Amino acid sequence: MAIEADFMREYRIDDSELARLSWRRFLVLLHGLSPEALYPQLVEKTPKQVDDTEAATIMSQA
Template identity: 45%
Template sequence: MIRHWAAVEGDLSREHHVTAAELASMSTRRFLVLIGDLSDQARFPRAWQRTPRRADSPEEIARITGLPAQ
């Protein structure tokens, strides 16, 4: 998420009118609710989907892909 912080901050400002000061003092719960409520036009969800994930175990690969662990 830190990698895409500009998109996060921009999306929250544009869609929810959250200022940087409000974001800095926001609870984790509220932050996650607002992130989860971003529209299809938001930049962060698309950037997050393109972010490679590191998978070190068959269980982690299964969790990411939805396929059973081998």
């Protein structure tokens, strides 16, 4: 729902246009959302969990 609302607000893309987007175009628009959009804020607040200990080690060194 947040993505649909953000696309309507920021790009003026309605449900019918959204359904016709290619995956590439959808991802380009998704990554292009402003920081004020709801979706990026939700992603930022989502806890990140890493199960693989090697990946956790790499991430802790970054």
